[in-house]
Amino acid sequence: MLRPDRRALLAGLGAVLAAPRLARAATVRDGAGREVPIPGKVERIFPAGPPAAIQIYTLAPDLLLGWPRANRPEEREFLLPGVGDRPEIGRITGRGNSANLEAVLQLKPDLIIDSGSTGRTYVELAERVQSQTGIPYALLDGRFAQIPASYRILGQLTGRSERAETLARWCEETMATISGRIAAIPTEQRPSVYYARGPRGLETGLGGSINVETLSFLGARNVAAEQPGSGLAQVSLEQVLSWNPDVIVTIDLAFAESVRSDPNWAGVRAVREGRVHLSPKLPFGWVDFPPSVNRMIGLWWLAKLLYPAQFPEEIRPLARNFHILFYQVTPSEAQLDRVLAGRG
Amino acid sequence: MASPSLRGNLIALGLLGLAVIAAFALGRFPVSPGDILRSIWSWLTGTPSGLSQQIETVIWNIRGPRVLAAILCGAALAVAGAAFQGLFRNPLVSPDILGASSGAALGAVIGIYFSLGLLAIQLAAFAGGLVAVAAVYAVGSTIRRGDPVLVLVLTGVVVGSLLGAGIGLIKYWADPYNQLPAITFWLLGSLAGTARPDLVPLLGPVLIGTGVLLALRWRMNVMSLPEEEARALGLATGPLRIAIVAAATLVTAASVAAAGIIGWVGLVVPHLARFLVGPDFGRLLPTAAILGGGYLLAIDTLARTAAPVETPLGILTAVVGTPFFIWLLASARGGWS
Numbered sequence: 001m002l003r004p005d006r007r008a009l010l011a012g013l014g015a016v017l018a019a020p021r022l023a024r025a026a027t028v029r030d031g032a033g034r035e036v037p038i039p040g041k042v043e044r045i046f047p048a049g050p051p052a053a054i055q056i057y058t059l060a061p062d063l064l065l066g067w068p069r070a071n072r073p074e075e076r077e078f079l080l081p082g083v084g085d086r087p088e089i090g091r092i093t094g095r096g097n098s099a100n101l102e103a104v105l106q107l108k109p110d111l112i113i114d115s116g117s118t119g120r121t122y123v124e125l126a127e128r129v130q131s132q133t134g135i136p137y138a139l140l141d142g143r144f145a146q147i148p149a150s151y152r153i154l155g156q157l158t159g160r161s162e163r164a165e166t167l168a169r170w171c172e173e174t175m176a177t178i179s180g181r182i183a184a185i186p187t188e189q190r191p192s193v194y195y196a197r198g199p200r201g202l203e204t205g206l207g208g209s210i211n212v213e214t215l216s217f218l219g220a221r222n223v224a225a226e227q228p229g230s231g232l233a234q235v236s237l238e239q240v241l242s243w244n245p246d247v248i249v250t251i252d253l254a255f256a257e258s259v260r261s262d263p264n265w266a267g268v269r270a271v272r273e274g275r276v277h278l279s280p281k282l283p284f285g286w287v288d289f290p291p292s293v294n295r296m297i298g299l300w301w302l303a304k305l306l307y308p309a310q311f312p313e314e315i316r317p318l319a320r321n322f323h324i325l326f327y328q329v330t331p332s333e334a335q336l337d338r339v340l341a342g343r344g
Numbered sequence: 345m346a347s348p349s350l351r352g353n354l355i356a357l358g359l360l361g362l363a364v365i366a367a368f369a370l371g372r373f374p375v376s377p378g379d380i381l382r383s384i385w386s387w388l389t390g391t392p393s394g395l396s397q398q399i400e401t402v403i404w405n406i407r408g409p410r411v412l413a414a415i416l417c418g419a420a421l422a423v424a425g426a427a428f429q430g431l432f433r434n435p436l437v438s439p440d441i442l443g444a445s446s447g448a449a450l451g452a453v454i455g456i457y458f459s460l461g462l463l464a465i466q467l468a469a470f471a472g473g474l475v476a477v478a479a480v481y482a483v484g485s486t487i488r489r490g491d492p493v494l495v496l497v498l499t500g501v502v503v504g505s506l507l508g509a510g511i512g513l514i515k516y517w518a519d520p521y522n523q524l525p526a527i528t529f530w531l532l533g534s535l536a537g538t539a540r541p542d543l544v545p546l547l548g549p550v551l552i553g554t555g556v557l558l559a560l561r562w563r564m565n566v567m568s569l570p571e572e573e574a575r576a577l578g579l580a581t582g583p584l585r586i587a588i589v590a591a592a593t594l595v596t597a598a599s600v601a602a603a604g605i606i607g608w609v610g611l612v613v614p615h616l617a618r619f620l621v622g623p624d625f626g627r628l629l630p631t632a633a634i635l636g637g638g639y640l641l642a643i644d645t646l647a648r649t650a651a652p653v654e655t656p657l658g659i660l661t662a663v664v665g666t667p668f669f670i671w672l673l674a675s676a677r678g679g680w681s
Binding site for chain 2: 050069197198199200204206224226227229231232233234235236237238239241242243251254263267288289
């Protein structure tokens with residue numbers, strides 16, 4: 001069938017014709033400072049990447065069209081039935097553009113949301129896609145400090161300002177509580193932390209990397225922070241031995257399991273003192289990826305590990321409440337065990 | 345009066361020795377030369393060295409295996425490069441000409457994509473390299489038109505670009521937060537994670553392949569003559585070609601599996617060796633092996649000491665190799681052969 005789908009064509013045409021009208025409608029300033037028209041009705045939102053999908057899910061799961069990557073079964077059980085299993089629809093931003101704009105139009109979104117970097121590349125991509133498709137395209141800043149503002153922008157765009165305010169307040173209060181307690185801890189009493197990725201544990205996040213934003217927010221002394229750069233890098237085990245970190249945080253199960261018995265790592269203080277911690281990652285990672293609101297509970301988890309005296313709260317009820325409020329699913333005790341064990 | 349080949353080999357061995365000393369003396373974890381000597385002495389005599397466990401670990405489990413791996417990989421790539429350059433009678437040939445590197449890379453990338461274990465990834469890379477070259481050879485030998493060597497090279501180039509597309513596809517599918525950085529690091533080449541267990545799958549193939557090539561080195565002189573002349577001299581060119589390709593592929597695949605993609609060594613070092621001892625394969629191959637080992641060891645020492653984070657080997661070999669190669673071209677006496 002080579003004949004174009006008439007409905008899709010008309011929808012696309014309609015969207016293009018509607019664009020000038022939208023531009024006159026009310027607007028909201030997005031995370032990059034762009035004026036984005038507020039659509040008349042929002043029933044279907046296309047997330048441009050995983051961080052956006054998670055943030056939209058937490059605010060308005062019913063509006064989420066699908067996921068950039070399909071969720072695995074062990075992730076789905078922590079998400080609302082009928083939403084967590086929505087289909088894979090590809091992504092617009094990120095390192096590979098796997099969504100075809102025609103396929104995006106076919107899904108008839110009322111709004112496209114991207115969360116993460118608000119740099120020039122992404123601003124221009126948003127402008128281009130918005131003018132090509134006629135669908136309002138808003139950028140949200142994914143960094144911790146901007147997450148409450150991002151919720152409020154998303155709330156205005158979707159007409160869900162009330163819930164957006166609740167979530168934004170929760171994030172603000174959490175961050176204020178945690179930063180307040182940490183501010184009172186002198187720098188020299190803060191542990192040095194090595195962030196280990198990869199099965200050998202020899203990939204780490206440099207100072208400006210979004211991967212270690214959780215660490216830097218908590219005022220931890222990231223041993224690799226003095227290295228210029230904002231991405232991941234490889235290091236040698238010799239270098240880790242000479243850094244001799246107090247704490248190792250990892251997202252890699254294979255590394256976490258092998259490091260405790262590996263004689264080559266036995267000399268590292270964190271290993272000797274049993275301070276190697278595997279980050280929970282269900283349904284989404286707690287400390288690293290995707291860099292979205294899923295890391296909010298990771299702030300509590302990591303703060304407790306780094307500064308046990310200042311953070312006496314139990315992590316289990318905090319995690320349960322976080323799941324109930326943000327993911328709107330109450331996890332069972334067995335499920336919480338699995339989350340906290342870092343598997344999945 | 346020392347022969348030029350003896351002098352050349354002495355220079356090569358001297359450079360390798362310097363590289364080994366530098367590699368053991370330098371590193372991100374401070375270990376003094378005295379500690380190293382004391383540790384080696386205690387190993388030789390069986391007496392306790394009195395050094396801390398950490399220093400022993402650095403010398404024997406971290407720096408030592410890495411030094412050995414760098415020498416093995418460098419020697420393997422240089423020998424394979426020299427063999428292929430002779431076989432294809434072309435100075436621009438490097439060990440990946442028949443797809444060994446791209447095949448190994450695709451194998452490793454698939455391994456990373458399916459989150460296999462470290463050893464499984466290494467084996468997938470090794471197998472990928474062997475399968476790719478076997479496929480190239482099989483396809484190339486079914487085409488019975490024209491110069492068989494030229495057909496083989498062209499098949500290798502074409503299959504190599506197909507494998508490159510396969511790597512691109514997996515990168516496109518890979519999880520951008522976790523797998524893509526791992527794939528990128530792997531493709532840039534590194535010995536950062538080398539531990540003792542990694543040496544076993546490297547040592548065997550490299551020793552076997554290099555041994556075969558060294559044993560065949562006198563006959564390879566005849567192989568670098570045009571096909572008809574070689575046959576006229578009574579050489580069974582077909583089986584010999586298979587043996588050379590198999591041995592060179594074995595060592596290339598093993599080194600790529602251990603260290604990732606490291607370009608330039610297999611291209612530049614044979615030229616340097618030729619510069620020292622001349623084009624005769626009998627003398628060229630041992631010199632290329634020694635120089636290759638020393639060269640990659642020096643590069644790897646730079647890669648792990650220049651900054652707290654590792655510099656990828658593939659980048660360093662290119663940055664060091666390019667100006668060096670140009671200098672060599674400009675100052676080479678006589679032709680390459």
